[in-house]
Amino acid sequence: MHTLRLLSFLIVSYSHVFAAPASSDPCATIAGKLFALPADVLACERSLPFNETLRQNVLTTISRVFDFYTFENWYLDSPAPFQESTNNIRANLTRINTTHYETDYDFNIDMYDFTTQLNDGHTRWFTNCYTNWQNILPAPFINVEINGTQGVYIAPDSVDFISLIGTNYTDLLDGFDYQRLAGALVKTIEGKDPYDYADFVADTVSGNYLDHGVRVNSVFSSYRISGTDFSQRLGDLGESGPTGVKQTSLEVKLITAKSNVEETVSIPFIASFIGVAFTDQASYWENNCAANADTNGVDLRSSGSTRRSIDNISRRRLAKGNIIDKSNDSAIGLPPQFVPTAPQVDGSEGVIKNFILPDNQTGVMFVGSFEPDDFDQFQADTVAAISAFQNAGVSRLLIDLTNNGGGFVCLGQFLFQYLAGSNIGYPGFVSTNRANPLAQKIVAADIALGNDDTITFYSADNWAFLNDTQMPESFDYIDPSLPFAVNTVNEPTSQRFHDTCQLSFTQTIPEDPPFPIENVAIGNCASTCAMFSTLMNERLQTKIAVFGGKPGENVEFKGMAGNQVLEWADIDTEIKTAGLKDDPLAPPDLLVSGDFRHNWRTAWSWFNESIPIAFLSELPKLRFPYTLETYNDPQNLWIFA
Ligand SMILES: *[C@@H]1O[C@H](CO)[C@@H](O)[C@H](O)[C@H]1NC(C)=O
Ligand SMILES: *[C@@H]1O[C@H](CO)[C@@H](O)[C@H](O)[C@H]1NC(C)=O
Ligand SMILES: *[C@@H]1O[C@H](CO)[C@@H](O)[C@H](O)[C@H]1NC(C)=O
Ligand SMILES: *[C@@H]1O[C@H](CO)[C@@H](O)[C@H](O)[C@H]1NC(C)=O
Ligand SMILES: *[C@@H]1O[C@H](CO)[C@@H](O)[C@H](O)[C@H]1NC(C)=O
Ligand SMILES: *[C@@H]1O[C@H](CO)[C@@H](O)[C@H](O)[C@H]1NC(C)=O
Ligand SMILES: *[C@@H]1O[C@H](CO)[C@@H](O)[C@H](O)[C@H]1NC(C)=O
Ligand SMILES: *[C@@H]1O[C@H](CO)[C@@H](O)[C@H](O)[C@H]1NC(C)=O
Ligand SMILES: *[C@@H]1O[C@H](CO)[C@@H](O)[C@H](O)[C@H]1NC(C)=O
Numbered sequence: 001m002h003t004l005r006l007l008s009f010l011i012v013s014y015s016h017v018f019a020a021p022a023s024s025d026p027c028a029t030i031a032g033k034l035f036a037l038p039a040d041v042l043a044c045e046r047s048l049p050f051n052e053t054l055r056q057n058v059l060t061t062i063s064r065v066f067d068f069y070t071f072e073n074w075y076l077d078s079p080a081p082f083q084e085s086t087n088n089i090r091a092n093l094t095r096i097n098t099t100h101y102e103t104d105y106d107f108n109i110d111m112y113d114f115t116t117q118l119n120d121g122h123t124r125w126f127t128n129c130y131t132n133w134q135n136i137l138p139a140p141f142i143n144v145e146i147n148g149t150q151g152v153y154i155a156p157d158s159v160d161f162i163s164l165i166g167t168n169y170t171d172l173l174d175g176f177d178y179q180r181l182a183g184a185l186v187k188t189i190e191g192k193d194p195y196d197y198a199d200f201v202a203d204t205v206s207g208n209y210l211d212h213g214v215r216v217n218s219v220f221s222s223y224r225i226s227g228t229d230f231s232q233r234l235g236d237l238g239e240s241g242p243t244g245v246k247q248t249s250l251e252v253k254l255i256t257a258k259s260n261v262e263e264t265v266s267i268p269f270i271a272s273f274i275g276v277a278f279t280d281q282a283s284y285w286e287n288n289c290a291a292n293a294d295t296n297g298v299d300l301r302s303s304g305s306t307r308r309s310i311d312n313i314s315r316r317r318l319a320k321g322n323i324i325d326k327s328n329d330s331a332i333g334l335p336p337q338f339v340p341t342a343p344q345v346d347g348s349e350g351v352i353k354n355f356i357l358p359d360n361q362t363g364v365m366f367v368g369s370f371e372p373d374d375f376d377q378f379q380a381d382t383v384a385a386i387s388a389f390q391n392a393g394v395s396r397l398l399i400d401l402t403n404n405g406g407g408f409v410c411l412g413q414f415l416f417q418y419l420a421g422s423n424i425g426y427p428g429f430v431s432t433n434r435a436n437p438l439a440q441k442i443v444a445a446d447i448a449l450g451n452d453d454t455i456t457f458y459s460a461d462n463w464a465f466l467n468d469t470q471m472p473e474s475f476d477y478i479d480p481s482l483p484f485a486v487n488t489v490n491e492p493t494s495q496r497f498h499d500t501c502q503l504s505f506t507q508t509i510p511e512d513p514p515f516p517i518e519n520v521a522i523g524n525c526a527s528t529c530a531m532f533s534t535l536m537n538e539r540l541q542t543k544i545a546v547f548g549g550k551p552g553e554n555v556e557f558k559g560m561a562g563n564q565v566l567e568w569a570d571i572d573t574e575i576k577t578a579g580l581k582d583d584p585l586a587p588p589d590l591l592v593s594g595d596f597r598h599n600w601r602t603a604w605s606w607f608n609e610s611i612p613i614a615f616l617s618e619l620p621k622l623r624f625p626y627t628l629e630t631y632n633d634p635q636n637l638w639i640f641a
């Protein structure tokens, strides 16, 4: 250990890039650790100097990607009830260009906070250097109704959750007795009413969902599926969201379960590392902060093997609509006593878990994600589950979408189409992208070069006309553009088009719904998942229920419903594959490791084709508080529903 540290000091002392003297390398202190004290992590992160070249690089890339962002002008005056997200994006970029920053951290966190507070999980700056460490509090907060009154508590089972994080974590708590806080009633957090503090975290930290009520729900702990396993999300308060390590502790006034005396406790945060191993400051920068082989896009014309296979649907580029939840990277399991015990039926190996409830009448599909490892298997699993339910004589279906962060756009459409039957027709939304000058050049170049849907998202054969005939590759759907205005700003769009998801359906769709559509879907889900639940609502008037939320405040069932998201590397790949990287409008390659993702397509509502579904308020038909029996126990919640 000692020799390793000495060696790493030696390397740092040869580096001219970093100002910190080698003998006090603050990154060496936390090197090799999976968990560390937030103050130590912050010292490492803030030791990296501000660099004007990097600011200009990141800002130029981000501002040119914003040209493609379909909601930019909606933000100038966001319609109610989403008005709190209103933001002059260009004014903020100018502010960030002229602010004096002490460190590279300060610059990146300002950009991170600004994009996070747009509350659009599709449009965010993830600076890997500073999001690779995430705070975890040994006290997951829950929002439950007890004896008819809703309140904020520390989860009674918190010891079961926290011990799953492991002794590397609990050892760092240095004797702090987190066990005795289990079940405590919370009176104030940082001196505020706990619901006011939840509002504050929802406004500043949570991001991801346009609706404030859904963000409040994400502040608290709830169950989910991570990968293919049941898991517990500790909540943005318990993890301080993906903000990194700003806070070292949280001051909470509470009454423990075993006492009736109010006391104030300072609960320590411990930071968890989800990045690439390093030994010192220089290697922290090299492995976690500098651009790597995956940061930027590639010219797909040069990788011959993926070209020209238009007949092979599995090789189309697959559109995604998802959020990034950094808390998933250090996910813990659901304590075994909360994993459903009802008989599980076929099709449950992947991201969908299927059960028959004890009444033998109700089938439950817990759809944890639309982003499985295997696109076709998700479809096969859906068919297997529905057949198993039918064979078992189940007469109604309940779909749980809790914490489903979205995934492949076409799997959302597949599940909708399978449940609604083929007679319903087109299973998606009318869609457009932004007709900015560079986008028009890309489509024109793709046509000239013969680029098709196997290597681009922009080429016309990705889409269909509104009569569901696939567009020919040579069709220019973005020039001429369609006039449109948002908040009095001209916002020309492409022609309106449909998705072509049916080309990637590998299962036969029944003509009629396999179950009467008086199903209940359960909310708090994003992106492709929110598009799915919006289709259920707009096309089938499905009964949708939402659990939780702050008493007296609405909760939408769709957290955030953009449409297709492009990661930075995706839009850069589009530009490079169209041969336009040298265009003066093209964003430069990033010099740092990060992702500026953006919502690239709008889905227009079936209710009003002038409004993106993201900005249309659609409230659930039913709303229930969580209880001690349901907040972390999916089966109890399903039986209640
Ligand atoms: C700033 O970053 C650029 C790009 O990585 C690098 O070439 C330059 O040396 C850095 N400037 C300083 C003062 O470290
Ligand atoms: C604890 O951390 C060390 C590295 O610091 C690692 O080798 C070990 O596997 C970790 N233990 C557990 C249980 O995760
Ligand atoms: C930041 O401001 C400077 C000075 O006005 C300007 O030269 C530069 O282009 C701006 N950077 C970006 C990314 O807009
Ligand atoms: C800039 O963004 C912040 C959120 O980070 C927001 O509070 C502020 O209003 C924005 N500024 C402008 C001019 O819109
Ligand atoms: C709820 O009511 C029961 C019965 O009146 C009581 O024993 C219990 O302490 C109450 N719980 C809380 C948290 O108020
Ligand atoms: C969440 O984490 C699990 C386990 O590491 C992983 O299998 C899964 O792909 C992740 N899901 C997302 C949406 O990132
Ligand atoms: C389609 O692609 C898969 C793998 O990418 C390959 O195994 C299969 O042979 C292809 N089918 C056709 C018809 O080209
Ligand atoms: C449901 O089916 C199981 C197994 O066939 C049976 O044991 C149970 O009694 C049934 N429950 C009801 C409520 O009919
Ligand atoms: C669908 O619409 C396109 C564009 O208007 C048209 O060219 C095509 O002939 C139509 N297809 C059918 C089958 O009507």
Ligand SMILES: *[C@@H]1O[C@H](CO)[C@@H](O)[C@H](O)[C@H]1NC(C)=O
Binding pocket: 608, 609, 610, 611
């Ligand atoms: C549809 O939305 C637009 C834009 O908000 C609005 O002006 C129009 O009145 C709406 N139409 C209907 C039928 O509600």
